[in-house]
Amino acid sequence: MNTKYLRVLTLVIFFICCWSLTGVFGDSVSVTEGDSVTLNTDLAEIHEDEDILWKCGAKYFTIAEISRDSGIFFTHDGPDGRFRHRLKLDHQTGSLTIMNTTTEHAGVYELEITGVKVTSKTFNVSVYARLPVPVISRNCSSSSSSNCSLVCSSSVLSVCDATLSWYAGMSVLSSISVCDLSISLSLPLEVEYQDKNTYSCVLNNPISNQTTHLDINTLCRHTCADSVHCCGSTEALIRLALSALVGVATVILLVYDIRSRRAEQDQAHIHTLGQ
Template sequence: MFHALVLFSVWHLIGVFGAETNEVQSVSVTEGNSFTLHNDVTEIHENDDLLWHFGAEQYIIAQINREVGIFNTYNGPDGRFRDRLKLNDKTGSLTITNITTEHAGLYELDISGLTLKSKTFNVSVYARLPVPVISSNSSQCSSSSSSSSYCSLLCSVVNVSHVTLSWYKGNSLLSSISVSDLSISLSLPLEVEYQDKNTYSCVLNNPIRNQTRHLDISQLCHTCAVHIYCCGFAEAVIRLAVSALVGVAIVAVLVYDIRSTRGGDKKQISYILS
């Protein structure tokens, strides 16, 4: 009896210390996609008991035990995993389809039997990113001390969380703003010269992807073009009016000179005849 207890204790210690160390693997997924939590073993042994847990409450969402014929997935207490789980019967890897933000959290795999293993996945689910919208602000065009025209722009997105919105000039970051919680509206201003030939872009990104909107200055800053056109037209009108006045003055002088010349000629003829 004593020898049996010793052997059992030795086997138990070997099993405990022979188990793989629990590791936490971070996984980032876009909402609506599918992903697989890999077991990293080629095949489950006949006597292995495999359990997948979810959340802090450690709800069982999948189980394999070939010895007693168990191969099941579960919906969870609130049904959030209904028709979303696929269990690999050979490796025990778990696939979650059409994932949403409510499926984010901790997933833990425990295998006991001939294989002793524990592995934890920290899954983050990010909503799909919209493409930023660039718009011109009201009263866009203003004159600086150097008389250069400027255009004020605004890049914005709505209903986003855990994102960063940034303005780039070429590959250089000009400005950025971040939000963690859900934001109804997120916007970032930019002022550029109307004649600026540089490449600008507004980028919305989260840890796994980004969306970019490139700036077309000539299309959005048309108010500056109107402003320049108006100023040029006014100046042309003024110049035309001045030219007309000068022309009238010249004509008047010529008429006066002609009349004066004719008057002198008449006096000279009268003098000769007399």
């Protein structure tokens, strides 16, 4: 076969495969938990003879329907009520908005438009958890006289789509992403006390990120040898409270002892007078 025709045939097969995959997998839509997401029909306006159905789930249960000719504009809660008070229909275009999304709303949605011809479209909706700001703390137990040991951690439990990373400028130093819902993400880093580089800790997923910048002068200005003699504010308060309790207990014991001795002396004096 001629090489030119072979290339053309290869391109045709490639585009057919891409078109087929688009039909199978549909449009991918991502949203952060708590935000709204709109699934568009791509219609400028619904025609009088067109009916629209929005379906969801593996069994494609109906969650919204429009029949302009009959004046029907309905939304449904779904069999488990997950869409209650969360759906909004655009009466002009038929687009569907899901409000205050949760991870329950992730999945496959199907749009079916019935009119002169029947057309359908699928949407793959991904809902990502809202990311917290990562926290950088110092680890004195691992620090040395020359290096400051740090730990960046996230309060969010580990999920497969969230990654915690240390950056030096724009370069990634280390990353961690653990698919384990029972632990939280944490990542260590050691820097020199006089290091002039710019460091940051980033927690990200495919659609958002949260960043905390490291201030070496503030977090590492004292060596751990110097900080051994001091303690945190919480520990200091606990020690102060315990000292106060011991002091109060000592005073109470002294007062009790003095009163007991006076009582004994009074009893002895009365006994002497009686004789």
